[in-house]
Amino acid sequence: MRMRRILSLALAAATLAGVSAVGAVSAGAASSPNISRDDCTAAGGQIVSRPYAGEACALPDGTTQAIT
Structure with a gap:
């Protein structure tokens, strides 16, 4: 038992x-989905460069997503 x-x-x-x-x-x-450069700019985001991590999209709501 x-x-x-x-x-x-x-x-x-x-x-x-x-x-x-x-x-x-x-x-x-x-x-954390990936986003394309065109989708980023269409959503009002900005492309930012991250050291050793490539580029990301900084969206107006404060989130960042990796760019494909």
Whole structure:
């Protein structure tokens, strides 16, 4: 009985960790999409150069997105 409880807790923790990792990856991908130079200027953004990271689009709402 005790072993079954320990195994079920370990399985629940592993499942929760897996769901958290998938959620974090999805959120990261959704929050930082790439944008083209034309789309950036059309949205009212400015092209900025980042040292060692290439160019990015600085949008009026304060967010930056990598340029493809």
